[in-house]
């Protein structure tokens with residue numbers, strides 16, 4: 001039997017990378033998105049990487065968990081998760097920005113454990129000489145398709161230079177944005193972030209996308225900005241136009257009411273975001289598709305568990321994203337490659353970022369898909385200069401918690417977060 005590979009220390013480095021003014025149902029993205037980069041060091045010299053959120057409470061919990069993992073074998077993931085749960089001792093997170101649904105004590109453990117699990121799998125893969133997808137059962141596809149994630153947006157952050165994408169505050173602006181994304185990355189599915197403009201304008205935008213891209217699957221996600229009645233009206237207007245309707249309205253009961261009458265499947269990354277929410281959602285018939293996200297479903301293997309449960313109950317599976325860097329894209333790609341029933345193109349914010357902490361050449365888009373890395377582990381390497389620069393940017397930018405609503409209020413003091421808004 002081969003030796004244990006024991007964790008000797010973990011480095012948690014918060015970073016900030018530039019983010020354009022993307023609009024959503026709760027406000028607007030701030031000039032920087034925050035992430036934490038985890039480096040898990042071991043007694044055999046392997047270094048494992050993980051990436052996660054970097055809000056201040058999450059950073060505190062990551063550091064507590066990091067201390068608790070020292071000495072554990074990277075193969076003992078069950079023990080590692082239990083050690084994280086003990087270290088957190090009930091310290092439960094909250095969904096400050098309002099885009100990710102309810103957070104419980106157990107789902108907080110999943111959020112905190114996830115990047116450590118990814119880093120441990122990175123190490124296991126390096127030691128075995130196998131890509132992480134092989135540790136998850138093996139890739140069933142060599143390339144993972146992603147969708148173009150379209151946002152209404154301002155041309156620039158207030159007082160700053162335009163970001164190069166230009167303004168997109170109507171259907172023409174979104175179609176132009178989609179043309180550029182599809183032209184550059186080859187995406188074969190389109191997702192519109194909605195809940196920003198009055199519903200009729202967003203319906204017009206989806207129809208404009210349908211005319212401009214007749215063959216591509218379309219989705220809209222207003223992050224619960226609509227009442228049940230509004231959701232049903234939008235569903236009627238978009239009958240036969242979208243492949244799924246994502247989180248039109250708050251709560252499983254509201255979603256179930258929409259699901260009973262809407263012609264298209266409903267999808268969620270807001271009313272089913274933890275294991276305890278699956279059974280009630282199935283009982284209510286609230287959704288037909290769950291967007292997985294290893295960052296809050298407890299890592300790659302627990303995301304596989306979610307996939308199995310979805311399969312059992314006949315639920316479809318897609319994948320959610322937040323603003324992220326290359327370590328996360330690598331993990332998402334390995335997971336999607338090894339998940340047979342993940343049949344929808346995954347979300348990614350990738351095109352919106354201009355900076356990263358990994359060497360750029362490993363993960364590239366061709367025809368809207370990323371080749372599954374075949375090198376041992378995650379297959380990505382840290383660019384230490386870039387990590388240091390983005391950490392300096394974190395220290396200098398002053399942002400410590402994602403606050404799309406607060407940022408919007410600085411621009412428009414009358415702005416209010418309302419769920420549902422229409």
Ligand SMILES: O=C([O-])C(=O)C[C@H](O)[C@@H](O)C(=O)[O-]
Pocket residue numbers: 022023024099193221223269320321322323
């Ligand atoms: O599908 C979703 O709900 C998201 O991607 C949530 C994100 O936070 C998105 O709304 C964003 O980045 O503004």
Ligand SMILES: [Mg+2]
Pocket residue numbers: 221223246247268269270320
């Ligand atoms: Mg969503």
